[in-house]
Each structure stands twice: as C-alpha cells, then as structure tokens.
Amino acid sequence: NLAALMRIKRRELLLILLVASQFGCIALGLVWGASWLHKWLAQSFELRALAEAHATTQQVAVRLTRDGTKNFEPGTAGWERLQSLCERTTVPYDGHLWALRRDTGALICHPNLHEDPSLLRYSLGRLPIVSSGRAPTLLEAINDAEANDEEIASGTIIVDGALQLASAVSLPGTNTVLLILQPYAHIAQAATDFIAPLEQIGWIFSFGVVGATTVLTVVLINRYEDTLAQSNAELERKVQRRTQSLLSTRNAVIFALAKLAESRDKDTGEHLGRIRSYVTILAGELARSHKEITHQYVAELAIASSLHDVGKVGIPDSVLLKPSRLTAAERRAMQLHTQLGAECLASIQKQLGDDDFLELAREIAYSHHEHWDGSGYPCGLQGRQIPLPARIVALADVYDALTSARPYKRPMSHAAAREWIASRYGSQFDPEVVEAFIGREAEFRRISEARFGSAASECDDSESTADSPANEEAIAAIAAGI
Structure with a gap:
C-alpha cells in the first residue's frame, strides 16, 4: 500500500511538472513569437504609412501645381486653396498635412489653423529629422533628397514631445514644402490592435494542447508503469553486472x-x-x-x-x-x-x-x-x-x-x-x-x-x-x- 501511495504521489508530481513545463514552454514561445510579430508588424505598418504618406503628398503636389500656381503666401488665392487641401486631406493614423515655408521652415497651413492660430509659432523646418542614422534638419533633409534625385524626404521627428513619422516634398518653383506627420504611437497601436486577436487565439490553442497532452500522458503512464518497473529491475541487474567491468x-x-x-x-x-x-x-x-x-x-x-x-x-x-x-x-x-x-x-x-x-x-x-x-x-x-x-x-x-x-x-x-x-x-x-x-x-x-x-x-x-x-x-x- 505504501509503495502504491508513493507511485500515486510521484504520478501526480509528474503530471504537475509536465503541465507546468508544457505551459511554460508554450507561453514562452507565444510571448517571444508575439514580440517578434509585433516588431515585424510595426515595421510593416511603418513602411505602409510612409508609402501612403508619399502617395498623399504627391497627389496634393500634383493638384497644386497643375494650374501653375506659384504663390502660396498667406492671404493669396494660392494660400486659400492650399489651406483648404490641408483641411480636406485625410491622412492615415490620425496624421495631418502641413505646409511650410521653404526658406525659413515656418508654418503656412495646418488643418486646425483657423481654430488655433497659435500653430503659426511652429518652425518645423529647423527640427532634426532622423533617417538612416543621420539627423539633419528637415530643410537640410529636403535639400539632400533633391540633390540625390529623390522626390521625398522621410524619417522620424519629435514635435511637442511626441515621435512623428515625417514625409516631406518641396513644391517645384515655389517657396513651399508639403509635410505629412503621422503619430508613431498610433502606428504602433495599429500593429498592437492587429495582433491582439492572434494572441488570444494562441492562448486558447495553448490551453487546448496542454489539456490534450495531459490526458494522453495519464493514459500512457497507467499503461506503461508496470512495464517500466520491470525494465528498471532488469536494468538494475545489468548495472550490477556492468559495475565490475x-x-x-x-x-x-x-x-x-x-x-x-x-x-x-x-x-x-x-x-x-x-x-x-x-x-x-x-x-x-x-x-x-x-x-x-x-x-x-x-x-x-x-x-x-x-x-x-x-x-x-x-x-x-x-x-x-x-x-x-x-x-x-x-x-x-x-x-x-x-x-x-x-x-x-x-x-x-x-x-x-x-x-x-x-x-x-x-x-x-x-x-x-x-x-x-x-x-x-x-x-x-x-x-x-x-x-x-x-x-x-x-x-x-x-x-x-x-x-x-x-x-x-x-x-x-x-x-x-x-x-x-x-x-x-x-x-x-x-x-x-x-x-x-x-x-x-x-x-x-x-x-x-x-x-x-x-x-x-x-x-x-x-x-x-x-x-x-x-x-x-x-x-x-x-x-x-x-
């Protein structure tokens, strides 16, 4: 009876360790996989956001330059049209379309400019933009892009303490720069929202796997326990014979x-x-x-x-x-x-x-x-x-x-x-x-x-x-x- 009781205790301990180890391994794999997938999706969403921003700035630039307008200074008809486009243009991930002076980097247009004229205090052109390990000012990045025959300058920029994904293009023949800013936190949140259902499915699947393997283990232990005991006895005899050798x-x-x-x-x-x-x-x-x-x-x-x-x-x-x-x-x-x-x-x-x-x-x-x-x-x-x-x-x-x-x-x-x-x-x-x-x-x-x-x-x-x-x-x- 004592031996049987000890076997039961060992079996229970084995099952507990098995369930804990399986769940721990699967949980570790899920956490690692979710972390990797989140990083990969964040990069993918970032690239997608840049592509959409590039397309939007190009479309706005084409619409503004189609009729040959060159003057977008405040108070002009060109400025009114540009301000209207800033207000009506939808930018993914709660982004905004800005317009800056090419020479000073000062703000010209913003979707909320009518409601908040204090936005004119911004001079984003002098802020550093991080791209490819470099951090020139936004205006310098635009100049570098044009010198390298690149249509758009892009990177990350910090505005009011928040990290933004920036895409800028200069309107040819004008003193105006179009800039799209997209909050980086919103892009990361989009990736998180996308992966959350997958994580839930993964956890449900993990519990199912652990439960199924636990049942299977109980069956196998009951079936092979006596066989293992006999094998151990035979092994002990072999060990004794081998010891002297x-x-x-x-x-x-x-x-x-x-x-x-x-x-x-x-x-x-x-x-x-x-x-x-x-x-x-x-x-x-x-x-x-x-x-x-x-x-x-x-x-x-x-x-x-x-x-x-x-x-x-x-x-x-x-x-x-x-x-x-x-x-x-x-x-x-x-x-x-x-x-x-x-x-x-x-x-x-x-x-x-x-x-x-x-x-x-x-x-x-x-x-x-x-x-x-x-x-x-x-x-x-x-x-x-x-x-x-x-x-x-x-x-x-x-x-x-x-x-x-x-x-x-x-x-x-x-x-x-x-x-x-x-x-x-x-x-x-x-x-x-x-x-x-x-x-x-x-x-x-x-x-x-x-x-x-x-x-x-x-x-x-x-x-x-x-x-x-x-x-x-x-x-x-x-x-x-x-």
Whole structure:
C-alpha cells in the first residue's frame, strides 16, 4: 500500500511538472513569437504609412501645381486653396498635412489653423529629422533628397514631445514644402490592435494542447508503469553486472593516463608501480589507528596515487627533462604540475559528476607537495589542512625519488633515505605517516633494493657520493618538491 501511495504521489508530481513545463514552454514561445510579430508588424505598418504618406503628398503636389500656381503666401488665392487641401486631406493614423515655408521652415497651413492660430509659432523646418542614422534638419533633409534625385524626404521627428513619422516634398518653383506627420504611437497601436486577436487565439490553442497532452500522458503512464518497473529491475541487474567491468575499464584508463605522464620523464622507470606499493604499505599501517581506512579505501588510494604527477603532461620538455639545476622561473613552471593535474581531474569530474575516486585523485594531485609545517606548495597548507591521502603519497613519492638513480644524482641507500625522511619528522612530513614508514621500513627497503640487486649494497658502501655537491643539490630539489 505504501509503495502504491508513493507511485500515486510521484504520478501526480509528474503530471504537475509536465503541465507546468508544457505551459511554460508554450507561453514562452507565444510571448517571444508575439514580440517578434509585433516588431515585424510595426515595421510593416511603418513602411505602409510612409508609402501612403508619399502617395498623399504627391497627389496634393500634383493638384497644386497643375494650374501653375506659384504663390502660396498667406492671404493669396494660392494660400486659400492650399489651406483648404490641408483641411480636406485625410491622412492615415490620425496624421495631418502641413505646409511650410521653404526658406525659413515656418508654418503656412495646418488643418486646425483657423481654430488655433497659435500653430503659426511652429518652425518645423529647423527640427532634426532622423533617417538612416543621420539627423539633419528637415530643410537640410529636403535639400539632400533633391540633390540625390529623390522626390521625398522621410524619417522620424519629435514635435511637442511626441515621435512623428515625417514625409516631406518641396513644391517645384515655389517657396513651399508639403509635410505629412503621422503619430508613431498610433502606428504602433495599429500593429498592437492587429495582433491582439492572434494572441488570444494562441492562448486558447495553448490551453487546448496542454489539456490534450495531459490526458494522453495519464493514459500512457497507467499503461506503461508496470512495464517500466520491470525494465528498471532488469536494468538494475545489468548495472550490477556492468559495475565490475566498468571499474576494470576505469582502472585501465587511469593507468594509461598515468603512464602517459610518466613516459615524459624517461628516468622515472617503474615509479608508478613502486608508488602504489609504498602507498599500500603506509595506508595499511595507518589503518590501525584510522577506522575510515578500509581495505576498499586502501585499494582506491593505491590506484589514485598513480595520478599524482599527471599534471606533468603540461610541463614543457625543456623544464621537465632539464638535467641541470632549474632556474627560479623553471621551478615555478615545474610547480604548476600540481594545479594542472588537479584541473585535469576536476574537468573529468565535471563531465562525469560527483565521484569519490576522482575527488581522492584530485586531492592527491593538488596537495602531494604540501609540507606539514606549511612550507610546501601550491597553497602552503599545514598540518591536518593537508588531505591525508596527499600526506601519504608525499612521503612515498619523496622516498622513491631519493632511492632512484637519475642522470644528475646517484640513488640514495635505504638507510640514508630513512635518516633523511626521519630528520623531517613534523616539518616536511606528517609525524604519523613517518612513524608508519619507520614501522614498515623493511618492506620499503625490499621494494627499493629489488631494482638494483647487488648494486644496492654498493650504494650503502658509497654513501659519501651522496654528499657530493651535485647530489646535495639534487636532493635539495627533491626536498623542495621539484
């Protein structure tokens, strides 16, 4: 009963989310579509208004010039005829036909001039008209249009704080300009009025679609719920069977990635294999006092330790393979491998999602050169601020570096390496990790000396070479983590 109740609740939540998402998507589409359509219609209505204004001014101009009248000054017969035409001419979108003086831009005629003689105060010819990114005065725009063999000058102009769509033409051989002004707000309102019914139809259609899909979804959920449950059970079994295979594949990829970094430095030999062995020994010893260190944790830590130097893939060969002492700039470049490795693993983690193993590997790659006393890099962490896995790998990495042969240094004997590490108890290394190392040093020695065979005893007998300037310099570099 509880399971059935939970299924019902999940079904209701699914339906609510489905309806909300469908309605949200459709509403967003309608709003966007209405906005786009409104802009498109506004432009279309504007072009239509300009075309009608052009036609009207041309018709009026033809009627005025047909009989050869040239004088439209106030008080003349020509003015009376022009004023009559202004009053009788119908302009779309509540527009008006104006007549201006060509020389000064002052008003001559207006449809409401008889009712409001104060309109004569307007001098529209001096107002700026915006067209094609320019804003000359109206009279200048008319002159430019004539110079370019254009019959009409058009654009937008502001009169009494209101944006107007303007179309002007000069009457040939006269001192008169015909001007049609159409309120831009009325043009935009016409577009809005045109699209309003379409928006209403769209909303009605949206509700119908949402309702129909909701009913269909209920039917489908009822039909396939049991099938999905069976499929999920089978899928769970397949996932369990695949888990081990995926883990094996993951480990193979990790080792390949780590080997790629290791291959950049030909002197590291089987460094990764030894690091895994050393880390396993140290973690096994520390498990005595750390309950969180389980067998599974030790296995994961050993694998993750292989990636501690993966960031060296991004270090230039001129720095990574340099046989002599690094400069200060080269040391800084070498130290970047911790950040590069952490960023590499973080990017993988971002793609795959939260993963305990990748987080473990990232902590190691980023912090395995931190020192217990805070003198390490990249962040200068100290004490238990440094993740425990990084503290373990730090000692294992340094021990292997000390006991390995390089072109610029002889391998240090186990005894000398033990003394060197013990001398940094509580400074470079975690005291607890050093104690674990000393407690299991016999195993460290066996792994280390297995590389050299009889040469191992020779190293023990010739430790004086470790005190040579070149060797001391190389060991100092190891201490500094470079």
